[in-house]
Amino acid sequence: MDRKIFAVGDSHSRRCFENHDIIADSRVLFGYNKFDGRTAFNLSRHEQKLLKIIGKLREKELIFCFGEVDVRLHVKYKHLQCGTPVKKLIEATARHYISYVHSLRQQGYRIHVFNVVPTGDFKGDAAEKWKKGLNYPFTASHAERTAYTEMLNAAYADHCQKCDIPFIDIYRHLVDGDGRRLPEFIFDFAHVDNSCADLVLKYHSFQNG
DSSP states (O other): OOOSEEEEESHHHHHHHTTOSSEEETHHHHSSOSOTTOOSTTGGGGHHHHHHHHGGGTTSEEEEEOOHHIIIIIHHHHHHHHOOOHHHHHHHHHHHHHHHHHHHHHTTOEEEEEOOOOOOOOOSHHHHHHHHTOSSOOOOOHHHHHHHHHHHHHHHHHHHHHHTOOEEOOGGGTBOTTSOBOGGGBOSSSOBOTHHHHHHHHHOOOTTO
16 A cells, blocks of 8 residues: 555544545555544443554555444433533543653654544434444533533643644534534535545645654
8 A cells, every 4th residue: 555644543534534645544445444432531442453553554644533432321310310520521531642642652652632523413314324223322512512622622632742642633624613614624414524634734834753
């Protein structure tokens, strides 16, 4: 594989970077995405599966794309289930995820952390069909998910800075003033499209990964 930058992560790593000439999503190596529905908080639990992918990409720059699943389902669910404050849950998510990324970078993997993408509207027939297959209740409103996303991105940025991990932050280029996805970037009810790849190349340098 001649491309030098690979995206690894949940379904957003595919939609944000698929079919791009410079950045490839890891699916091109394996035929399907192995981390759909996985959370940033629990990424370390999937280390065996993860190392099978990134072990083949040790000489590449890696974009890790995780966190939207935490925002969409688990933050509100855990808040209601356990009574833990949302801010504490989000801080714990960032700490778990970034500390694990840091441990991988210490092993020589050149990982760049991608911001959590803007939350979708989850409206329409396709979204309703998707909701019926969920194992967790989908109760967070759009306003709550937007707030969670912005809080988690801020926590990612803070922990990345402390650990000297490159943080890719193009979030502000994907949303309007209310945090809603700009129409030109919408792929479907949940995802933004691979225009993200060009924005990443425009606003982020991989030279010092």
